[in-house]
Amino acid sequence: MSTDWTRRVLVVEDQSALRILLCDVLQRHGFETAAAADAATAAQLFTEFDPDALLTDIDLGSRPSGAELATMLSELAPHLAIVFLSSYPRAVAGAAAMGIARAVFVPKQTLDSPATLVDALEQALSAHPAPEADPGPSREGLGALTRHQLDVLAMIARGWSNDRIAAETGSTVRAVERSISRLFDRLDVTGDPTVSPRVAAAAMYFAAFGPAR
CATH class of the missing domain: 3.40.50.2300 (Response regulator)
Known part of the structure; x- marks a missing residue:
C-alpha cells in the first residue's frame, strides 16, 4: 500500500x-x-x-x-x-x-x-481509508480530520499565528508546527509552491463551514 x-x-x-x-x-x-x-x-x-x-x-x-x-x-x-x-x-x-x-x-x-x-x-x-482519499474541500472531506485538527484548522482560518495557537491549546510551538504540517499533508495543500498551504487550508475551511468566527 x-x-x-x-x-x-x-x-x-x-x-x-x-x-x-x-x-x-x-x-x-x-x-x-x-x-x-x-x-x-x-x-x-x-x-x-x-x-x-x-x-x-x-x-x-x-x-x-x-x-x-x-x-x-x-x-x-x-x-x-x-x-x-x-x-x-x-x-x-x-x-x-x-x-x-x-x-x-x-x-x-x-x-x-x-x-x-x-x-x-x-x-x-x-478498513479506515487514509484521509487523503477523501474528496476536496467539502464538509465530508474535512470530516475525516480529528476534532483537534478541525479546531487547529479553524484557528488557521482566523489568521492566528502558531504562537497564538500554541497558547490557546496549551501546546508547545514545536508541537503546533508538527500538527499543522501533518494537517497540511492530509489536506494535500503542499503540492503547489506558488500557493501558501495556510491560505489553501483556510479556503477549504471557508468552503465547508463559511467564515471562521
Whole structure:
C-alpha cells in the first residue's frame, strides 16, 4: 500500500520488553510509532502524535483497559484503525472485536512473525481509508480530520499565528508546527509552491463551514 505520508501507530502495552519489540518491528516496516504503558499516558500522547492506528493490549494492568481506550479514541477520531493484541482467547473479543466495528483482534499466541502484526495493521488501516482519499474541500472531506485538527484548522482560518495557537491549546510551538504540517499533508495543500498551504487550508475551511468566527 503506497501513501504520501508515514503512517503512525500508537502502541499501548504494559510489558516493557514487548512494547519495545513491537515498536521496533513497526519502525522496520516503515511505520512511525509512539508508545505508552497505560491508557492514561496513551490518551495524553494521542492529540500531539495524531496516530492513524492504535495497537493495544486489552488488559493493561490498570483502568482504563485497552478496550475502553480504543472506544474513547475511536469516538474522537472515527478514522482511527484499531488492532487489539491480547492473550485473551479470540472468543472473548467477540465477532466485532471488543464491540468496535472493523477492529482487528490478534491473539498474542499467534504472533509468530512480524508479518502477522503488519498484516493485521494493514487490514485495519484498509478498513479506515487514509484521509487523503477523501474528496476536496467539502464538509465530508474535512470530516475525516480529528476534532483537534478541525479546531487547529479553524484557528488557521482566523489568521492566528502558531504562537497564538500554541497558547490557546496549551501546546508547545514545536508541537503546533508538527500538527499543522501533518494537517497540511492530509489536506494535500503542499503540492503547489506558488500557493501558501495556510491560505489553501483556510479556503477549504471557508468552503465547508463559511467564515471562521
